[in-house]
Amino acid sequence: MSVIISPEEVAKHNKKDDVWLIIHGKVYDLTEFLPDHPGGQKIIMKYAGKDATKAFEPIHPPDIIQRFLSPKVCMGSVDLAKLSKVVVEETEEDKKVRLARENMPRLEEMYNSFDFETVARSVLKSDAWAYYSSGSDDEITMRENHSAFHRIWFRPRVMVNVKDVDTSTTMLGSRTSLPIYVTATALGKLGHPEGEVVLTKACKSRDIIQMIPTLASCSFDEIVTAAGPDQTQWLQLYVNSNREVSEKFVRHAESRGMKGLFITADAPQLGHREKDMRQKYIQEEPDEITRNSTAVVRDQGAARAISQFIDPSLCWDDIAWFKSITKMPILIKGIQTAEDAVLAARHGCKGVVLSNHGGRQLDFAPSAIEILAEVMEALKRENLDQGFEVYIDGGIRRGSDIFKAIALGATGVGIGRPFLYAMSSYGVEGVERLMGLFQDEFEMVMRFMGVTKIADIKPDMVDIRNIKDHFVSNPTDYLSKLAYEKMQPRHNSKL
Ligand SMILES: Cc1cc2nc3c(=O)[nH]c(=O)nc-3n(C[C@H](O)[C@H](O)[C@H](O)COP(=O)(O)O)c2cc1C
Numbered sequence: 179m180s181v182i183i184s185p186e187e188v189a190k191h192n193k194k195d196d197v198w199l200i201i202h203g204k205v206y207d208l209t210e211f212l213p214d215h216p217g218g219q220k221i222i223m224k225y226a227g228k229d230a231t232k233a234f235e236p237i238h239p240p241d242i243i244q245r246f247l248s249p250k251v252c253m254g255s256v257d258l259a260k261l262s263k264v265v266v267e268e269t270e271e272d273k274k275v276r277l278a279r280e281n282m283p284r285l286e287e288m289y290n291s292f293d294f295e296t297v298a299r300s301v302l303k304s305d306a307w308a309y310y311s312s313g314s315d316d317e318i319t320m321r322e323n324h325s326a327f328h329r330i331w332f333r334p335r336v337m338v339n340v341k342d343v344d345t346s347t348t349m350l351g352s353r354t355s356l357p358i359y360v361t362a363t364a365l366g367k368l369g370h371p372e373g374e375v376v377l378t379k380a381c382k383s384r385d386i387i388q389m390i391p392t393l394a395s396c397s398f399d400e401i402v403t404a405a406g407p408d409q410t411q412w413l414q415l416y417v418n419s420n421r422e423v424s425e426k427f428v429r430h431a432e433s434r435g436m437k438g439l440f441i442t443a444d445a446p447q448l449g450h451r452e453k454d455m456r457q458k459y460i461q462e463e464p465d466e467i468t469r470n471s472t473a474v475v476r477d478q479g480a481a482r483a484i485s486q487f488i489d490p491s492l493c494w495d496d497i498a499w500f501k502s503i504t505k506m507p508i509l510i511k512g513i514q515t516a517e518d519a520v521l522a523a524r525h526g527c528k529g530v531v532l533s534n535h536g537g538r539q540l541d542f543a544p545s546a547i548e549i550l551a552e553v554m555e556a557l558k559r560e561n562l563d564q565g566f567e568v569y570i571d572g573g574i575r576r577g578s579d580i581f582k583a584i585a586l587g588a589t590g591v592g593i594g595r596p597f598l599y600a601m602s603s604y605g606v607e608g609v610e611r612l613m614g615l616f617q618d619e620f621e622m623v624m625r626f627m628g629v630t631k632i633a634d635i636k637p638d639m640v641d642i643r644n645i646k647d648h649f650v651s652n653p654t655d656y657l658s659k660l661a662y663e664k665m666q667p668r669h670n671s672k673l
Pocket residue numbers: 309310311323361362363364391392393414442511533534535536537538571572573574592593594595596
């Protein structure tokens with residue numbers, strides 16, 4: 179029988195040589211684990227003697243303590259009745275977020291994906307906003323992902339009967355109401371206490387496919403269980419250096435009905451998402467160990483804390499092994515050239531996702547929409563286009579973006595941040611509304627373009643002559659700008 183411990187008793191264990199924490203109602207003695215915590219000691223000490231569930235939950239898999247720590251560290255269960263009476267002081271940031279949430283516009287006032295982004299920025303805590311919104315380095319690729327769509331113009335056809343428009347289609351053999359899917363994004367609980375199941379529920383009601391991330395905040399089984407019986411879900415896989423872990427995960431996913439395996443190939447190391455990295459550094463003063471160390475190990479943000487297991491040795495030779503352990507169609511996510519799309523087809527993959535990871539990996543990687551036409555051409559030239567499905571993601575924010583991608587040969591498009599923002603601000607209803615807005619916008623563009631079904635959307639409906647004309651604004655050089663302004667001579671200066 180579990181020992182019941184009062185919060186007052188837990189509170190006494192709040193020093194580095196004796197540190198207890200409450201997580202999900204259980205009390206853990208983390209004294210010995212403290213120096214080994216990958217996220218640093220500071221964050222554990224911040225919650226020493228207190229309930230750490232809220233900080234723990236978004237960035238740890240639910241079963242991580244059971245998997246990595248001895249059962250001996252569990253001292254018992256906290257007295258929940260007493261815990262609920264413990265008054266937790268509201269921080270300045272919590273207050274700001276609470277007020278922003280109280281003043282959110284009504285959901286009906288959200289008219290496009292950018293509206294959700296604006297609201298999310300004000301209601302998300304700063305670490306969540308930094309993790310979701312960041313791109314890598316100067317964020318040139320992240321911005322380019324959407325601006326590239328601005329270089330494609332339409333060639334609309336009129337005098338076509340467009341009374342009835344059908345936006346439904348098939349992706350990897352599954353029906354969907356729209357040629358879009360919710361792409362894999364990690365750490366859903368940073369934005370919403372229920373995490374990724376919020377997206378699952380909205381996908382269920384709007385008939386949209388969800389790609390489940392390896393690094394979800396909810397467990398894989400929670401997300402699958404939240405789905406309806408006929409709901410299609412795919413699995414995104416970060417390949418583990420320990421292939422047994424990946425094998426077990428893939429086999430389990432197949433047994434739970436996943437209809438596609440998307441292996442992420444663009445993250446052999448994590449990009450420098452400096453917004454995310456800085457955020458962590460500002461929030462937490464370095465502890466004595468890191469402050470005094472010559473080899474400074476700073477906490478490098480949420481992304482880095484969760485991704486150390488990803489195998490940088492993943493290569494084309496591994497595809498045969500994946501094919502031997504699963505019957506799911508295998509697709510490579512993160513293809514960035516026509517040559518690699520051809521290689522994926524030659525290695526027996528069922529398709530690819532042209533993607534630069536939402537501009538979070540290699541800055542100056544091209545946008546997916548820019549390379550889509552050349553990828554389709556190369557596959558055709560090599561006779562590899564039949565039955566091979568090409569998806570794209572990155573920067574898709576409007577129904578017109580979806581249309582342009584389909585016109586250039588994509589089977590469907592993945593959408594990431596907009597759904598995270600809708601989920602974080604308005605929960606399931608928010609995600610449903612955004613899906614509805616995409617539906618309305620896409621249907622409207624189809625009607626204006628003179629097409630009534632997806633199969634009729636063709637490359638000659640778009641003008642891509644300017645697609646290669648990159649014009650990129652340089653990031654502002656704040657350092658020299660500020661230094662220059664500080665150099666203004668004072669009135670009585672002799673300078
Ligand atoms: C917050 C966030 C987390 C992400 N996590 C993952 C991940 O765990 N695995 C993965 O393959 N891609 C991940 N991605 C990349 C997305 O799957 C997708 O490529 C990208 O978000 C598309 O760009 P968009 O956000 O502009 O729609 C993530 C993207 C974001 C914004």
